[in-house]
Amino acid sequence: MKKVSIxxxxxxxxxxxxxxxxVLNGNGPDRKISGEMIEKIQKVAKxxxxxxxxxxxxxxxxxxxTLGLIVDDISNFFFGNISKTVExxxxxxxxxxxxxxxxxxxxxxxxxxxxxxxxxxxxxxxxPTDSMLPEIRExxxxxxxxxxxxxFFPDLNASSVTLDNYKGAYDSVxxxxxxxxxxIAIITSDTEQIQHQERLEGYKASLxxxxxxxxxxxxxxxxxxxxxxxxxxxxxDFIRDKGDIDSVLFTSNNLGIIGLxxxxxxxxxxxxxxxxxxxxxxxxxxxxxxAITVIxxxxxxxxxxxxxxxxxxxxxxxxxxxxxxxxxSLVIRESTPEKRKS
Amino acid sequence: MKKVSIxxxxxxxxxxxxxxxxVLNGNGPDRKISGEMIEKIQKVAKxxxxxxxxxxxxxxxxxxxTLGLIVDDISNFFFGNISKTVExxxxxxxxxxxxxxxxxxxxxxxxxxxxxxxxxxxxxxxxPTDSMLPEIRExxxxxxxxxxxxxFFPDLNASSVTLDNYKGAYDSVxxxxxxxxxxIAIITSDTEQIQHQERLEGYKASLxxxxxxxxxxxxxxxxxxxxxxxxxxxxxDFIRDKGDIDSVLFTSNNLGIIGLxxxxxxxxxxxxxxxxxxxxxxxxxxxxxxAITVIxxxxxxxxxxxxxxxxxxxxxxxxxxxxxxxxxSLVIRESTPEKRKS
DNA sequence: CTGAAAGCGCTTACAG
DNA sequence: CTGAAAGCGCTTACAG
Numbered sequence: 001m002k003k004v005s006i007x008x009x010x011x012x013x014x015x016x017x018x019x020x021x022x023v024l025n026g027n028g029p030d031r032k033i034s035g036e037m038i039e040k041i042q043k044v045a046k047x048x049x050x051x052x053x054x055x056x057x058x059x060x061x062x063x064x065x066t067l068g069l070i071v072d073d074i075s076n077f078f079f080g081n082i083s084k085t086v087e088x089x090x091x092x093x094x095x096x097x098x099x100x101x102x103x104x105x106x107x108x109x110x111x112x113x114x115x116x117x118x119x120x121x122x123x124x125x126x127x128p129t130d131s132m133l134p135e136i137r138e139x140x141x142x143x144x145x146x147x148x149x150x151x152f153f154p155d156l157n158a159s160s161v162t163l164d165n166y167k168g169a170y171d172s173v174x175x176x177x178x179x180x181x182x183x184i185a186i187i188t189s190d191t192e193q194i195q196h197q198e199r200l201e202g203y204k205a206s207l208x209x210x211x212x213x214x215x216x217x218x219x220x221x222x223x224x225x226x227x228x229x230x231x232x233x234x235x236x237d238f239i240r241d242k243g244d245i246d247s248v249l250f251t252s253n254n255l256g257i258i259g260l261x262x263x264x265x266x267x268x269x270x271x272x273x274x275x276x277x278x279x280x281x282x283x284x285x286x287x288x289x290x291a292i293t294v295i296x297x298x299x300x301x302x303x304x305x306x307x308x309x310x311x312x313x314x315x316x317x318x319x320x321x322x323x324x325x326x327x328x329s330l331v332i333r334e335s336t337p338e339k340r341k342s
Numbered sequence: 343m344k345k346v347s348i349x350x351x352x353x354x355x356x357x358x359x360x361x362x363x364x365v366l367n368g369n370g371p372d373r374k375i376s377g378e379m380i381e382k383i384q385k386v387a388k389x390x391x392x393x394x395x396x397x398x399x400x401x402x403x404x405x406x407x408t409l410g411l412i413v414d415d416i417s418n419f420f421f422g423n424i425s426k427t428v429e430x431x432x433x434x435x436x437x438x439x440x441x442x443x444x445x446x447x448x449x450x451x452x453x454x455x456x457x458x459x460x461x462x463x464x465x466x467x468x469x470p471t472d473s474m475l476p477e478i479r480e481x482x483x484x485x486x487x488x489x490x491x492x493x494f495f496p497d498l499n500a501s502s503v504t505l506d507n508y509k510g511a512y513d514s515v516x517x518x519x520x521x522x523x524x525x526i527a528i529i530t531s532d533t534e535q536i537q538h539q540e541r542l543e544g545y546k547a548s549l550x551x552x553x554x555x556x557x558x559x560x561x562x563x564x565x566x567x568x569x570x571x572x573x574x575x576x577x578x579d580f581i582r583d584k585g586d587i588d589s590v591l592f593t594s595n596n597l598g599i600i601g602l603x604x605x606x607x608x609x610x611x612x613x614x615x616x617x618x619x620x621x622x623x624x625x626x627x628x629x630x631x632x633a634i635t636v637i638x639x640x641x642x643x644x645x646x647x648x649x650x651x652x653x654x655x656x657x658x659x660x661x662x663x664x665x666x667x668x669x670x671s672l673v674i675r676e677s678t679p680e681k682r683k684s
Numbered sequence: 685c686t687g688a689a690a691g692c693g694c695t696t697a698c699a700g
Numbered sequence: 701c702t703g704a705a706a707g708c709g710c711t712t713a714c715a716g
Contacts, residue, residue, distance in 0.1 A: 003484070003693095005692095005693055005694085006693065006694065007693080007694095015702075015703085016702065016703045017693090017694080017695095017703090018695085018696085018702070018703055018704080018705095019701090019702060019703075021694065021695060021696085022695090022696095022702090025695085031701075031702085032701055032702095033701065033702080037701090037702090049480070051459075051460050052460070052693085052694075053401065053462070053692085053693050053694070054397075054460055054461055054462055055396075055397045055398075055400035055401035055462065055692080055693075055694090056397075056401050056692070056693035056695090056708090057693080057694060057695080058396075058397035058694095058708095059395065059397035059398050059401055059692090059693085059694075059707095059708050059709065059710085060693080060694050060695050060696085060707080060708055061694085061695070061696095061708085062708080066461070073426070074416070074422055074425045074426060074429075074441065075419075075422030075423045075425060075426045076422070077417075077422075080416055080417035080418070080419075080422050081417045083416045083417060083441075083443065084415070084416060084417045087416075087443055096442070096458065096461075097442075098440040098441065098442060098461075099416065099425075099440065099441035099442070099443075100438070100439075100440060100441070101425065101426070101429055101441075116438065117393075118393050118394070118396055119396055119408070119438075119440075120395070120396055120397065138391070142345070257625050257629065260629050261628075261629055264629065264631070282625070283624070283625070283626045284625045284626040284629055284630065287599065287602050287603055287606065287626055287630065288626065288629065288630040288631065289606070289630065289631055347708095347709055347710085348709065348710065349709080357686075358686065358687045358688075359687090359709090359710080359711095360686070360687055360688080360689095360711085360712085361685090361686060361687075363709095363710065363711060364686090364711090364712095367711085373685080373686085374685055374686095375685070375686080376685070379685090379686090394710075395708085395709050395710070397708080397709075397710090398692090398708070398709035398710040398711090399709080399710060399711080400692095400710095401691095401692050401693065401694085401708090401709080401710075402691080402692055402709080402710045402711050402712085403710085403711070404692080
């Protein structure tokens with residue numbers, strides 16, 4: 001079936017394609033097209049079930065009313081929910097959003113990213129991985145609006161919406177200390193990503209503040225690209241070997257989930273044998289028994305701010321990058337009870 | 343910064359845009375463009391950091407090498423994982439995929455869907471809701487390739503990849519019966535969606551087979567569009583009121599998650615006071631204590647099959663719809679122990 | 685071996 | 701109030 005075009009409508013209505021285009025874009029009244037003409041054109045368009053060719057439109061105007069959201073793993077709870085808010089917000093302003101996952105797979109993530117950027121959307125919201133830096137510089141050079149979320153590059157002057165990771169970790173440790181824990185391990189990603197660095201700093205600072213000695217071997221860094229299987233093994237080994245820790249802070253959703261699996265396999269009872277805090281909330285943490293104390297990210301806030309900033313850049317050509325840092329909140333649940341004297 | 347076009351390359355190399363286009367599409371050798379010309383053009387293209395304008399390309403060729411995956415809620419575990427496989431598979435064949443969520447929001451889902459279809463991708467993989475039917479008929483009429491996953495419309499002769507829902511429910515009940523349960527409730531969605539109907543049928547058939555009486559009031563249907571809050575309340579009320587049931591089958595991931603929350607609030611111990619089985623696996627079910635027995639969907643299989651069928655339709659113009667039904671597997675965990683005599 | 689030209693479907697200055 | 705025409709950046713039959 002041939003797609004119906006503006007030309008078909010023009011023919012059927014007996015006017016020029018110019019007029020049709022004007023009317024269909026809602027500029028009829030402005031351009032003083034007669035009311036009956038407007039109605040007629042709209043009626044025919046509907047009859048023919050016309051829908052504009054987005055390629056032609058995009059080619060001509062350079063606009064798509066489409067935002068791209070690029071994350072490294074779309075099956076992740078955090079991103080799933082970010083996506084939801086971003087979509088809701090964007091829709092409010094008449095934009096659709098396309099989600100794209102870069103799968104966090106070294107070289108591949110770059111190809112995927114290039115492909116996406118090639119789609120020429122109006123702007124991008126990106127949760128970047130280290131390997132994306134070159135592509136992001138391209139965006140920058142091309143003047144394409146974008147905003148980074150969750151992570152950012154210290155040496156790139158870009159708009160971003162991030163979390164106060166330092167505070168998140170700091171507060172976690174403070175809470176553990178208050179509950180009587182003193183041998184606190186941190187399990188984190190071995191990556192350059194700034195947010196993990198900040199979390200580690202917050203952890204150290206909090207220990208310092210409470211005069212708890214810092215043991216370097218209580219810090220477990222797990223290579224970023226490890227498979228779930230390998231991460232599981234690493235965590236298991238670490239916890240088994242360090243028999244004297246009394247609590248542990250997982251610095252990401254994913255690490256936390258796998259960490260719980262490790263504890264389960266080791267038959268360590270959460271909240272009894274070991275206090276547990278995780279970064280990012282999810283259903284598992286919220287509903288498992290005992291429920292897990294978490295540092296919760298203001299997911300709605302991240303999504304809303306990102307869309308707002310991005311649209312400002314797109315529409316008003318506001319060029320100075322904006323950096324928003326949101327505050328995490330500590331949600332105390334059952335995995336960090338007051339420590340029993342042993 | 344002006345985007346560089348094929349014209350710039352032509353000017354700089356001193357050939358026509360035709361030649362540039364041919365070379366850049368890899369047809370140089372075929373068209374017997376001289377080797378040095380090919381090299382020169384490619385070098386210049388790289389220097390100028392050329393990337394083709396997808397609108398122009400799409401407008402001209404009608405192809406985009408892009409697949410659309412439309413789901414109702416992207417923050418859902420099942421869809422998150424489907425997305426992952428679909429993307430992996432599609433990438434293998436040189437396609438990128440865009441995810442779009444219809445947010446399952448009555449009227450809105452239709453607008454979103456229209457917008458997406460307007461993007462004119464090469465084909466669509468859709469987990470449809472009832473309200474999408476009109477749009478899907480449009481796709482059908484327009485001859486756009488698409489395949490339905492997870493759900494389908496009985497009166498639409500479309501390609502689909504679905505689960506043997508009947509068997510899933512049947513096997514669940516059989517397992518419960520074997521473990522000694524006899525007052526088995528089913529909590530399901532009150533929707534026309536065929537997969538929920540099938541699950542209910544499987545439940546009834548299995549009861550019949552094992553000569554367990556069927557009590558209509560052991561079937562709780564929850565309106566599809568209820569908010570999580572309302573679903574929670576419904577489930578809580580139902581379970582509290584029906585004090586005599588000894589086990590419950592939740593027919594979806596989402597219902598199961600909220601169901602566990604309800605049980606928790608009612609202080610019903612899973613696996614002790616009540617046997618529990620859920621459709622679809624996820625981290626919560628796998629790692630909570632006790633771990634939940636589930637009917638697991640072959641997510642990879644669904645994704646792979648969907649992409650394969652879709653690409654066949656796109657490429658070979660193979661037009662007869664293909665329907666694939668995959669078999670679920672019962673994963674027995676701790677929420678359905680042998681029932682104690684009471 | 686290479687190029688001039690048409691055309692994909694739209695929008696938008698410009699002219700009347 | 702309405703239309704003819706140019707042009708967005710590409711590809712592709714066709715000609716030489």
